[in-house]
Amino acid sequence: MADGPTITTIAERAGVSIASVSRVLNGLPTRQETVRKVMAAADELGYVRNAVARSLKSRRTHQVAFAMADVGNPAYLAMLREIQPVLKAAGYRLVLHSTDAVVADEIDVLHSLGERYVDGLIMSPLRVTEQHLEMLAAARAPVVIIGSVPEGTRADNVRADSRTGVRLAIDHLYALGRRRIGMINGPLDTVPGAARGAAYREALADLGLPYDEDLVRIGDFYRAEGGRAVAELLDRVPDVDALMCANDLIALGALDVLRAAGKRVPADVAVVGMDDTDLAAASWPALTSVSLGSAERGKAAAELLLDRLQGGDREPRVVTVPPRLVVRASTAGTAGAGTVHDDAGRTERKEGGA
Amino acid sequence: MADGPTITTIAERAGVSIASVSRVLNGLPTRQETVRKVMAAADELGYVRNAVARSLKSRRTHQVAFAMADVGNPAYLAMLREIQPVLKAAGYRLVLHSTDAVVADEIDVLHSLGERYVDGLIMSPLRVTEQHLEMLAAARAPVVIIGSVPEGTRADNVRADSRTGVRLAIDHLYALGRRRIGMINGPLDTVPGAARGAAYREALADLGLPYDEDLVRIGDFYRAEGGRAVAELLDRVPDVDALMCANDLIALGALDVLRAAGKRVPADVAVVGMDDTDLAAASWPALTSVSLGSAERGKAAAELLLDRLQGGDREPRVVTVPPRLVVRASTAGTAGAGTVHDDAGRTERKEGGA
Incomplete structure (x- = not known):
């Protein structure tokens, strides 16, 4: 025992085969009794089995990181729910970072790849800066970005x-006969705010509807402020007949204010949210909402990363997940009392993708 | 360079000081230009800075694991939201496990502590078995259990x-004058189902109210089945005047069915949920719900673990987080149209702790 305990000495002490010791120390399925004997022998001999020492040999950590902007945001949690089981099934542990969408924090995460504590990274930045691109080009491990990146970025992208x-x-809303469709948006200097505002304007133009500034109100992405923006819009355009809200929380605020104003939803005003969070089905009337496929994006990102980890070098890939409209009572249902929604409370009617 | 690149050879190649190289390689704040030079030089020289090699020296991984039963369950996510920033602030990375409340998976996580890939573990098992206790006694790293454990367990406990x-x-509900208070519970062979059912019975007894089997219906912990259980109860006891629901999803099912039956909430039937998830404030009428302090429990667990990691040996501690009742419109509000709830839609009135 000059060199300290080995699997041979542990096998002797435990009274089991060397193969059994190896199985236990590698975490393979083994009878509970054998596990106990081997662990006891290893303890007595002072054996330190160490993931760290093992990964020094293989240069693999069997860990993958997910850097989410905000651990409290349902859209990222929907991604996490899909990423976790895909990685677990492939034998990877998940390291979770929450960056609060602070660029310096995201850069830190990319930088820390040099420490080799993970084999790869999934990251969901709100904005991709020059600094991100530099760090991505120099990254010491494969990275998958959830979000839009410039052409030519050296990373898989969902x-x-x-x-x-x-x-x-x-x-x-147009197909339902609505012609005075308002937009309640978040700040225009955020990526989602700018994109959603521009998309609203384009969609009206394509339908031949005029763009009316009185129909557009800007708040933040939360319920109370969203409600206040709706109240303002109602003051200016009392006969508004539909509201496109930039997320589900804003749409909940819209329902609050419309209820207070004695407006029926959807008879007087139809309401659409965005992100299709759990809140959409919980509200009453249940909220029609645009799903941007958070779950599907998480799954696609995990699969791209695994493919990269297993397959090695290839050109970066871009996967675009098509949105879908989940139609519920706030636009198309029977809004009065009397409807018991089935299952998760959804009256789902799915409409085509991109 | 017989021994490969060192911080001295990297400093020479990068044209910066040894101190600068050390700062960059240790991830300390450094000018971006310096970071770039050092990383480039390290790359050219084939230097592999390795968290693994570093932690071999210190025997610390600076990682902590959180094993949650279900990555999709809002109660665990509320814990996660608090655990993550506490650990991050203390310089620990978070490794996330989802065990699906499968005992074998939980035992695997405890077993894997022997691999030293984390310095400590927070675990939230649905049930603590003999096997858990054995593994806890032999655990190679500190463990904090969120949940109830038997007296004398060698682990901190929240x-x-x-x-x-x-x-x-x-x-x-009693104070509001309700006397026919029903209970919609989940299965009685789960820990929460059994505990909540027993507590309901006790509370009635203490108030001198009779226990009536027709007032108690068992479904599962989801919305549709919860709703069906309420419909059954309404058939048997048409004049029920309050419903205690074992979680918020069941309570949402109750609101669906009461609405369909033409019952006013809370005028005819007051409804209380449990867990105080985000869904409670999103529903209409907004749901009065019992908060079991998921967030506070997560925070307490993270702090106990940090204390243990920093302070070393001490007797195991037990922290009990008191519940609180968050009163909203489904029991005490003005249920009619006309109320704009403030902020997150909550009309919060907090009532005392344990």
Whole structure:
């Protein structure tokens, strides 16, 4: 035992085969009794089995990181729910970062890839800066970006298509006969705010509807402020007949204010949210919402990363997940009392993708 | 360069000081230009800076794991939201496991502590078995359990108090004059189902109300089945005047069915949910719900673990987080149209703790 305990000495002490010791130490399925004997022998001999030492040999950590902007945001949580099981099934542990969408934090995460504590990274930045691109070019491990990146970026990329999403919603409202369709947006200096605002304007133009500034109000992405923006819009355009809201929280604020104003939803005003969070089905009337496919994007990102980890070098790939409109009572249902929604409370009617 | 690149050879190649190289390689704040030079030189020289090699020296991984039962469950996500920033602030990375509440998966996670890939673990098992206790006794790293554990368990422990939580709700309904208070529960062979059912029975007894089997219906913990259980209860006891629901999803199902039956909430039937998820404030009428302090439990667990990692040996500690009743329109509000709820839609009135 000059060199300290080995699997041979542990096998002797435990009274089991060397193969059994190897199985236990590598975490392979083994009878509980054998596990106990081997662990006890290893303890007695002072054996330190160490993932760290093992990964020094293989240069693999069997860990993958997911850097999400905000651990409290349902859209990212929907991604996480899909990423976690895909990685687990492939034998990877998940390291979770929350960057609060602070660029310096995101750069730190990319920088830390040099420490080799993970084999790869999935990242969801709100904005991709020059600094991101530099760090991506120098990254020491494969990175998949969820979000839009400039042409030629050296990273696999999974995109949503909020423009088509807004378009699906406006077309739906138009098909229902609505012609005074308002937009309640978040700040225009955010990526989602700018994209959704532009998409609204385009969709109206394509339908031959005039763009009316009084029909557009800007708040933030939360319920109370969204409600206040709706109240303002109602003051200016009392006969507004539909509201496109830039996310579900804003749409909940819209329902609050419309209820207070004695407006029926959808008879007087139809309401559409965006992101299709769990809140959409919980509200009453249940909220029609544009799904940007958070779950699908998470799954696609995990699969791209695994493919890269297993397959090695190839050209970067771009996957675009098409949006879909989940139609519920706030636009098309029977809004009065009397309807028991089935299952998760959804009266789902899916309309085509991109 | 017989021994490969070192920080000295990197400093020479990059044309910067050794101190600068050290700062960059240790991830300390450094001018972006310097970072770029050092990374380029390190790359050219084939230097592999390795968290793995570093942690071999210090025997610290600076990682902590959180094993949650279900990555999709809002109660665990509320814990995660608090655990993540506490650990991040202390310089720890978070490794996330989702065990689906499968005992074998939880045992695997405890077993894998022997691999030293984390410095500590926070775990939230639905049930603590003999096997858990054995593995906890042998654990190679500190463990904090969120949930109830037997007396004498060698682990720090953070507990909720659902019994007091149910009690707060029943007392609230009683104070509102309700006397035919129904209970819609999940399966009685789950820990939460059993605890909540027993607490309901006790609370009635203490108030001198009779226990009536027709007032108790068992479904699962989801909306549709919860709704069906409510419909059954309404058939048997048409004049039920309050419903205690074992979680918020069941309560949403109750609102669906009561609306369909033409019952006013809360005028005819007051409804209380449990867990105080985001869904409670999103529903209409907004749902009174018992908070079991998921966020607070997550925070307490992270702090206990950090204390243990920094302070070393001490006796195991038990922290019990008191429940609170968050009163909204489904029991005490003005249920008619006309109320704009403020902020997150909450008309919050907090009632005492344990």
